[in-house]
Amino acid sequence: MKKTILFILSITVACGITFYIKKNQSEKFVDIKPQWKTYSINKEEKVVSYNTTQEEFQQARIPAPPDLQDAKKDRAPAAINKFAGRLIREKRVLTGDVNKDLEDEDTELQMHNAINPEWKDNLGKNLIIGQDENTKVLIVEQTPVIEVRDGKGRYMEEVIITFLKKNGNRSSYRAMVDSSSGQILDTWDRTINEQLMKKRGGIILPSNMPFNNDSGIITR
Amino acid sequence: MGKFFWGSKFIRQTFTLSLVSMILASCVPGVGKNVRTRVAASTNGSSVVGINQGRVLLDNPIILSKNPNLSASEDLAKYLSPAVLITTNSFLEGNENCLGPLHCFQVSEVSSAPSALQTPDGKWGFQVQTEEFLQVNTFYHLKKLFDQYFENLNLSFNMFKPDSSAVEGKDSALPSAIIVGDKYKLSNSILNAFTNCDEENNAYYEQSTESLCFGFSGTNKKVRWAHDSTIIYHEAGHYFQKVQLNMRNYGVSDELKKAQLGNHMYTEAGSLGEGLADFYSYYVNGRSHWGEWAAGLVKSSRPMSESDTLHAPGISTSEDQRLSYPDYLTYNPNAASIPVEDIHMSGMIISHYLVALTQDIETKCSMTNKDAREFVMYILNETFAELGDLSSVGTEKGSAGKVNMSSALATTWLYKNNPINYRSFTQTIAKNLLNTIGNPVLGRCNGSDYNQDYIETLLDSYGLLLFKSYNEHRNLTGEPVSTGSPIKRSNTFTKAINRKKSVLIAKTNIMLDPTSGASSAFVIDGKKQIADRLATMKYEGFPLSISPEHEGAPYNNGNSKVSPGEVVAIALNLYNNSNSTMGGIEVLANDWDHADVSTGAPCIMSSASNATDSWPQAAEGGVSGGTCDAISETTSAPVCFVQLNENNSTRWVSQREFREKMALDTNFCLTKTPAGATTNNDKDCFMKAINGADKATFSKLNPKSNWGMTMANPETGKAYSYDWGNVVMFEVSKHIPPGTVFDCRLRVRFTNCDDCFHDSDPTRMNNDYHDRDYNGHKPFKLIHLTIPVTD
Numbered sequence A: 001m002k003k004t005i006l007f008i009l010s011i012t013v014a015c016g017i018t019f020y021i022k023k024n025q026s027e028k029f030v031d032i033k034p035q036w037k038t039y040s041i042n043k044e045e046k047v048v049s050y051n052t053t054q055e056e057f058q059q060a061r062i063p064a065p066p067d068l069q070d071a072k073k074d075r076a077p078a079a080i081n082k083f084a085g086r087l088i089r090e091k092r093v094l095t096g097d098v099n100k101d102l103e104d105e106d107t108e109l110q111m112h113n114a115i116n117p118e119w120k121d122n123l124g125k126n127l128i129i130g131q132d133e134n135t136k137v138l139i140v141e142q143t144p145v146i147e148v149r150d151g152k153g154r155y156m157e158e159v160i161i162t163f164l165k166k167n168g169n170r171s172s173y174r175a176m177v178d179s180s181s182g183q184i185l186d187t188w189d190r191t192i193n194e195q196l197m198k199k200r201g202g203i204i205l206p207s208n209m210p211f212n213n214d215s216g217i218i219t220r
Numbered sequence B: 001m002g003k004f005f006w007g008s009k010f011i012r013q014t015f016t017l018s019l020v021s022m023i024l025a026s027c028v029p030g031v032g033k034n035v036r037t038r039v040a041a042s043t044n045g046s047s048v049v050g051i052n053q054g055r056v057l058l059d060n061p062i063i064l065s066k067n068p069n070l071s072a073s074e075d076l077a078k079y080l081s082p083a084v085l086i087t088t089n090s091f092l093e094g095n096e097n098c099l100g101p102l103h104c105f106q107v108s109e110v111s112s113a114p115s116a117l118q119t120p121d122g123k124w125g126f127q128v129q130t131e132e133f134l135q136v137n138t139f140y141h142l143k144k145l146f147d148q149y150f151e152n153l154n155l156s157f158n159m160f161k162p163d164s165s166a167v168e169g170k171d172s173a174l175p176s177a178i179i180v181g182d183k184y185k186l187s188n189s190i191l192n193a194f195t196n197c198d199e200e201n202n203a204y205y206e207q208s209t210e211s212l213c214f215g216f217s218g219t220n221k222k223v224r225w226a227h228d229s230t231i232i233y234h235e236a237g238h239y240f241q242k243v244q245l246n247m248r249n250y251g252v253s254d255e256l257k258k259a260q261l262g263n264h265m266y267t268e269a270g271s272l273g274e275g276l277a278d279f280y281s282y283y284v285n286g287r288s289h290w291g292e293w294a295a296g297l298v299k300s301s302r303p304m305s306e307s308d309t310l311h312a313p314g315i316s317t318s319e320d321q322r323l324s325y326p327d328y329l330t331y332n333p334n335a336a337s338i339p340v341e342d343i344h345m346s347g348m349i350i351s352h353y354l355v356a357l358t359q360d361i362e363t364k365c366s367m368t369n370k371d372a373r374e375f376v377m378y379i380l381n382e383t384f385a386e387l388g389d390l391s392s393v394g395t396e397k398g399s400a401g402k403v404n405m406s407s408a409l410a411t412t413w414l415y416k417n418n419p420i421n422y423r424s425f426t427q428t429i430a431k432n433l434l435n436t437i438g439n440p441v442l443g444r445c446n447g448s449d450y451n452q453d454y455i456e457t458l459l460d461s462y463g464l465l466l467f468k469s470y471n472e473h474r475n476l477t478g479e480p481v482s483t484g485s486p487i488k489r490s491n492t493f494t495k496a497i498n499r500k501k502s503v504l505i506a507k508t509n510i511m512l513d514p515t516s517g518a519s520s521a522f523v524i525d526g527k528k529q530i531a532d533r534l535a536t537m538k539y540e541g542f543p544l545s546i547s548p549e550h551e552g553a554p555y556n557n558g559n560s561k562v563s564p565g566e567v568v569a570i571a572l573n574l575y576n577n578s579n580s581t582m583g584g585i586e587v588l589a590n591d592w593d594h595a596d597v598s599t600g601a602p603c604i605m606s607s608a609s610n611a612t613d614s615w616p617q618a619a620e621g622g623v624s625g626g627t628c629d630a631i632s633e634t635t636s637a638p639v640c641f642v643q644l645n646e647n648n649s650t651r652w653v654s655q656r657e658f659r660e661k662m663a664l665d666t667n668f669c670l671t672k673t674p675a676g677a678t679t680n681n682d683k684d685c686f687m688k689a690i691n692g693a694d695k696a697t698f699s700k701l702n703p704k705s706n707w708g709m710t711m712a713n714p715e716t717g718k719a720y721s722y723d724w725g726n727v728v729m730f731e732v733s734k735h736i737p738p739g740t741v742f743d744c745r746l747r748v749r750f751t752n753c754d755d756c757f758h759d760s761d762p763t764r765m766n767n768d769y770h771d772r773d774y775n776g777h778k779p780f781k782l783i784h785l786t787i788p789v790t791d
């Protein structure tokens, strides 16, 4: 009898622990749903957006995401948990002045901004405005972030932005974007081109140097 | 241990590797479904190679043929190697030292390929003109570099790095935290190499998706960049620089952002990046010339030693004829008489220095050239890991705030206030040499040391002995070595006697062109030109923030004056009034600490506070004392103040005060205040430097010359026009009453400046300024632009 009680007790404890760990793990999961989206301006000069097509991936030389790589599916590399060891809150990576307490969502954290579900479209529109006709902007989510500075948090989104021009030119970089406005806060990982025989002197001046200046600017 | 050889260990490892390869080589890999296969052909086909083997171009075709004039249409099959081991994998996937991915890199023809190239029959023999051959050739050279680099990392941690417990006070930037078992935590993704890119005279490294792309030379698409191993090493060199620069950001801190050298425009960081990428070619093949085939065919190959015959007369390896800073910043060996502002060209100064350093260590320490190359690569690992640390800790024994100001401000410091330049880079290299091979206790230079004089003499022959201290402790200089200790952290100083060629120039010598009738600045305000530039900035990835009403520069009138509502670019006509060449001139228009925090009034930068402009007088609105007396890294004001006329007097006031006097609603400011915000975003309500265009750089200024004179083609007497990296840009509110005058207090410095880096304050004794000081005025020459806004 004693043994049976002990057995039931240990099973209960074991299950409890497992459940606890599982619950903890699921809370610490970073919610990331990367979806490449293309933004461009149509003939009516309106910004249009849609899921990036396979042809665009090819033109932009983006290795297509796994669901478009059927052939590779059976030998895709083991998933890399790039968030291993990171502090997580609200299924977002915490950066900045962070500590373990902030993982507990009962720990109060005042926020500078709120998440606007339209942030990506705002970003896409902002980037496509002013571009030549037929230019495309491709955007994909990378990491959802809460950055903490001076005790206050800000929701941000790490993204990859790739531009594709009609003549085949492309440019790509990563950016940290405000989750409310879609404004770019910082960029990095810009493409490094060799481009031999590059044309120089991109600024056209009305007269050549030495300058004739009647700008009115005076200096001290 | 006399010479610091790792011979026996290396031989053991190589033997083990070979054995494993031989065993693996006996297994024929299976061929999967859904992959592209192609029957290999005769000269380099299955019949002439064994399992896992292929034939490759071991160097570029110019070197293999020993013919510098090899025709672009030459049959390269003549220069193939004997059969060599490619990989025992069935796909072109290589190196397993990266934590996370199963392999570090893979090669395919194009990005849309379903996988890395797969062998059809367990062999890698393909005809030299096929796409498959290019992939195999690229794989072979990438693998060579990856294997060598990771072997070097192993040596860096286990052989080169000083044991900090054994050597008092010596510190390393290499983070042990990146080592996990036999793997390194250096990147989250596999590097993809694509060998068939439709890119004329181009190859690129796309950091955002971790891919390399190799194009072709000239208009002849047959000359493929993937046929030239030196190009492959250079591109992969950019990848490894990212690895080196971010070693502490991947391994130690929680940074998501990554550090990068430079941007699309001319910067010294970018220049160092290109020179170092060339050095990667030397690192692998020990040959001091890059790109003879792919770049040479369009007259763009680059030497890395003064002994190279491509160089102009007057350049040699003798001490006084080195490719020295800053004179050779605009030198192009392929067209020596025409100055050019290009990071690939200026980068030759650092590649030449690194090759000369390798050879000097080889000679003075009786090392093999290969061992010396490995040691120099270790020094680069240390140097970049420290300089790129975005968490601001810098080294294993460092603490927050040691480098790059602070984790919150690191990118602002790294790209604007105090970026990596020739001075900070070579100073860190010198420090790392001094701490390791320069330390007599360690006896790593053939039982002795590569001493301070050697370090300084070589740097000086390159004009690069631009620092007075080795700055070992950076921002922690002067602090106790440990809590409560009376001993302060102090730096080693360079010997003035070793500074023979390097010239340090006082900052007063940089000024606006004083020539009578010369312009001081030029305004670019053409509508199309500015609109196109704004679009390009978004395209190239500058973090542009511009108010929506200025998209497309609708109010620009192209009259070369600053008018309400415009977006303008301003080029300063800077002049070097000294008798020596200046290098790395930077103009900053970003916010800085030069206004009283509570009133926003301009601080008087008087001689009492060790500076320079004594502007504005108290009667004209200048204030002193209070927050003006100390520099804080977190408080900053826009560069431009406004002239306010009231009660028969004029004062320089903040844009906020001007707005309040005008009673203009904050909704009309250039930066909008979000609803519910407790403070107004009106500090730059009327005139705002554009983020991403708030910094201008010039490669160099000749003595008694402006940039136009410096860059003039001697045949035409004219320079090509400015590039966008040479200007700063401002957004101008349409609500400014015409006639309003702004004073924008810009900060200017240059790399071989004496008083832009050395703090001559008696308490600081020519140690380097603290990072915090770069948010202030002391390290800079202040230059004012007084801008009338006219219709």
Ligand SMILES: [Zn+2]
Binding pocket: A192, A193, A194, B234, B238, B273, B274, B277
């Ligand atoms: Zn490069």
